Amino acid sequence: MWDSFWDFLWYTIVIFAFVAYLMILFHVIVDLFRDESSSGWVKAAWILFLVFIPYIALFVYLIARGSGMVQRSVAAHEAAKQQTDSYIRRAAGTSAADQISTAKGLLDEGVIDRAEFEQLKSAAMSS
Known part of the structure; x- marks a missing residue:
């Protein structure tokens, strides 16, 4: 299957890069739908760009909206923590x-x- 060690190494690097790309892509898509300030048309346009020119659109999104991604992620984690804490307080509130x-x-x-x-x-x- 592989002719040499270097082919194996090259395939490993390519697979790693592809998996890293998919992880970043899923992060961007989740952030895109988590953003309440963007309209549906803007979200649809970003999805189209991500489908048809994936690498360029991904890098543009990360550069243009990267700081907002962090803020939305922190807000989502805080909201989840508050919901968990309130559930625990209600359950233990007897x-x-x-x-x-x-x-x-x-x-x-x-x-x-x-x-x-x-x-x-x-x-x-x-x-």
Whole structure:
């Protein structure tokens, strides 16, 4: 298949460059659709340029809008972190009284015994 080591090395470099290009292209496309300030026509034009003159359009996009890419990426990460934190707060937001009343209901139903109830009660009081 390969005639020499140099052919293998050349194919490896070409494949690496192609994969790097695809990663940058996907980053640009995600950033393009994440940008709320651009209209649909502008986004469509960028996509057409990326399809028909890919390397030039990619470099122009990175030069012209590279700093905005960073800002939009940071904003998206902060929004995702805030959503995660609010979800965690809601999930862990049950008060000690709610936890104790739930444990009391389990005790009354016979699901847990008195020792388990006391253990759940002390855990709820300590948190």
